[in-house]
Amino acid sequence: MLDLLPDLFDHYLDKLSLLPSTFISYGGESLFYGEVVTVGCFEDNSKVKWVLSQAGKGKVLVVDGRGSSRALLGDMIAKSAVKNEWEGIIIHGNIRDVMCMRALKIGVQALGSNPIKTEKRNRGEINIELEIAGVNIQPKMWVYADAHGVAFSLKALDLSVLNE
Numbered sequence: 001m002l003d004l005l006p007d008l009f010d011h012y013l014d015k016l017s018l019l020p021s022t023f024i025s026y027g028g029e030s031l032f033y034g035e036v037v038t039v040g041c042f043e044d045n046s047k048v049k050w051v052l053s054q055a056g057k058g059k060v061l062v063v064d065g066r067g068s069s070r071a072l073l074g075d076m077i078a079k080s081a082v083k084n085e086w087e088g089i090i091i092h093g094n095i096r097d098v099m100c101m102r103a104l105k106i107g108v109q110a111l112g113s114n115p116i117k118t119e120k121r122n123r124g125e126i127n128i129e130l131e132i133a134g135v136n137i138q139p140k141m142w143v144y145a146d147a148h149g150v151a152f153s154l155k156a157l158d159l160s161v162l163n164e
């Protein structure tokens with residue numbers, strides 16, 4: 001299965017909030033979903049690095065870069081996320097090492113790329129409520145992503161109905 005969002009919206013239109021931003025899929029997996037973990041940060045990806053060094057099976061990290069221009073994710077941090085079994089990473093901001101990302105078995109979506117990394121000064125917050133492009137995002141919500149974009153739901157949706 002490579003397309004998820006069209007069927008998901010056919011079944012669950014009222015339960016989903018689609019992010020209006022245009023994300024680019026950079027990871028080796030274009031379709032991914034899971035329970036939301038959040039980070040909010042500005043020009044400092046210390047918390048992104050720390051969170052992705054923890055166990056992530058069934059989870060997707062959603063990062064609000066709050067208008068940061070420097071890269072909030074690179075290949076080393078993404079490799080650590082793969083090792084720790086994260087399903088995916090969604091960055092409302094930029095990433096780097098974009099060609100390496102394609103080889104990694106993980107979903108990565110971001111607004112764009114920037115070759116310069118941030119300064120790690122341990123600033124930023126983990127598991128806070130985010131407001132991205134008018135969509136309220138809370139930890140433990142569920143997120144679904146594919147080439148069509150990124151959509152959130154309050155609870156996990158039953159995907160078995162999509163094959164009916």
Ligand SMILES: O=C([O-])CC(=O)C(=O)O
Nearest residue numbers: 073074075076077117118
């Ligand atoms: O360390 C960083 O900020 C980003 C990076 O280059 C990597 O993850 O490889």
